[in-house]
Amino acid sequence: MSEVKENAGDAGWSELLDPRYSAATTTLCLGVALFAFNGFLVSTSLPTAVREIGGLELISWAFTLYLVLSIVGGASGALLKGRFGARTTLVGSGLIFLLGTLIAAFASSMPEVLVGRALQGLGEGIIAAICYALIPELFPSRLVAKVFGAEALVWATAAFGGPLASGLLTEHFSWRAAFLVNVPLGLIFIALVLRIVPKFSGEVSRHSVPIFRLAAIGTGIMLVALAGIANNLGLEVVFVAAAGLVLVCVIILDRRSHTPLFPSDAFALNSTVGIGLWVVLLMPVAQASTSVYLVMTLQDLWSYGPTKAGAFSATFAIAWSTCAILVANIQSPSRRAFLIRLGPALLVAGLAVIVVGFSLDIPLVVMLGQMSIGTGFGVSWGFLSQNVMEAARSGERDRASALLPTLQSAGYAIGAAVAGLVANAAGYPEATTPDGLRDATITIFTVSATIGLGAMIAGFALPLRKKNPLAIELHKPL
Incomplete structure (x- = not known):
């Protein structure tokens, strides 16, 4: 354990690669890369997938289900971290992400792709939430902004490299290859977590998972997503209003709960x-x-x-x-x-x-x-x-x-x-x-x-x- 003075001199970027922090930097950036690259890879390859296996009318749901489950997963991230520890939760969510990737990559119909995308979203939502939660634990305050800078660079790289890599893989190999490229990234991430993230040694939270509130969050975001794809203005207004009401109720209920998902x-x-x-x-x-x-x-x-x-x-x-x-x-x-x-x-x-x-x-x-x-x-x-x-x-x-x-x-x-x-x-x-x-x-x-x-x-x-x-x-x- 090291003591770091808050008013120490300005830290250089090289400190993120210092042996004390390089493993943490790599792990968190790879967790962000899974989230960032996957979105760009899939958006480029899915149009080719539907031409092969059909289901064009369901293509928007590949993004909708992913989004809904990622938000539900993210909302449960802190609770899961408190109950099982960061390492166990990250490994578990990484395996869920890999399972979803394999289901989508070897799918023979669009409904199977949707199942895979839902699992990918759930896994990545938890990963992203816990990676954020780990930042103030693993880095002194003077380095936190640099960690966000490094993650922004990952996002920018994904914005350019993701569509290019997906296009090349889809054109020269198969749309399935654009999904499968996530497998080695996911395995490397899990290996780093197992090697780097300490075992959970804190007090175990024995509170039950608030399934009702998580389901309500999912319902609210689903209503938002439905509003985004509805072709009727009246329905859109109803969906958006209903979503707002549901999400406000979730926040009110959460404040009164013994197992809160959000800060008080x-x-x-x-x-x-x-x-x-x-x-x-x-x-x-x-x-x-x-x-x-x-x-x-x-x-x-x-x-x-x-x-x-x-x-x-x-x-x-x-x-x-x-x-x-x-x-x-x-x-x-x-x-x-x-x-x-x-x-x-x-x-x-x-x-x-x-x-x-x-x-x-x-x-x-x-x-x-x-x-x-x-x-x-x-x-x-x-x-x-x-x-x-x-x-x-x-x-x-x-x-x-x-x-x-x-x-x-x-x-x-x-x-x-x-x-x-x-x-x-x-x-x-x-x-x-x-x-x-x-x-x-x-x-x-x-x-x-x-x-x-x-x-x-x-x-x-x-x-x-x-x-x-x-x-x-x-x-x-x-």
Whole structure:
């Protein structure tokens, strides 16, 4: 066990590769890589799969079930970690992920693929949640932002390398190969966990798993997903409203439970954790519209090819990872507080610039808006996540940390549904002229910018601690 002073000098990136932390860095980044690469691999290979085994009408459910189960798995991550320990839970969830991968890879029908995708989502949701929960345990505070920077780099690499690798595997071998590439990654991850993560030696939690609340979370996210694929505006409104009601009830019930899934002050408006979680939720909700509609609009409005449109969209990931790396060395609490508040502001500004770009019919302006959004996430996300982790009440750090990736995924799901609702109301699917398509697109991103204002207001309301109350932190590196 080593003692690390909080006010030590700025840590270099090389310290992540120091023998004390290199194994932890590799393990957590590989856990993120499983989550990131799998999504890009599958999205590229599935269209070929349905041409071979059929089930085109079910293809959207391959993503929907994955998303729902990953959020349910993430919500249970902290509880499972407390009951079985990080190592056992990570190995178990890794095996679930591998089982799902093999079922999907050797499927002979789309329903079998759906079973595999559901298991993949469950396993990866738990992995992502526990990897987040382990960050403040395994690294001193001065290195946490660098860990998030390294993970952002993994995501950016996946955004470019995932579709390319999947395309090559699908074209030259088989769509099944794009699934099977996850097998060696999963086995390496499990081997690292078994070798690196200590055996659980804490007090075992004997509380039962709250099946009802987890099922309710799954139901709420399923309703959100149904809203995203419904073709009727009235149904979309009903699904979104019902989803909101279900998820609010889950939060209320969780606060009264003896086996809570969330921090006790989750979404409260008078605490760092509560307000911070609102920012974590609302930023992806606002940004989701670009993930759903930007590439499609570039192709339909300006006749971009898939590769050019994809590269255009990827400027978001480039800006995020680049900025996350550039700011990771900042240790000043006041500068970190400024960047946490700057992030949502850049998100809103970027969405507004995209609106201006489409209004003026200038692609370069739209790209600048996309890069501004990525910059907003890059400069703030790591510090925001760290602030929520470190502000959690005694005994609740695991729940606060594990909730972060789960809430991010939920934010994208809710944002996609809201964007779909706005798109249908604005006539996006029926637009047959450039002007009609442009007007509908402007409406979508204007609403997204308005949602982003909520994240910006929450960011400025966020009570940020000036410094860690502990002068010395104790860490047990992997």
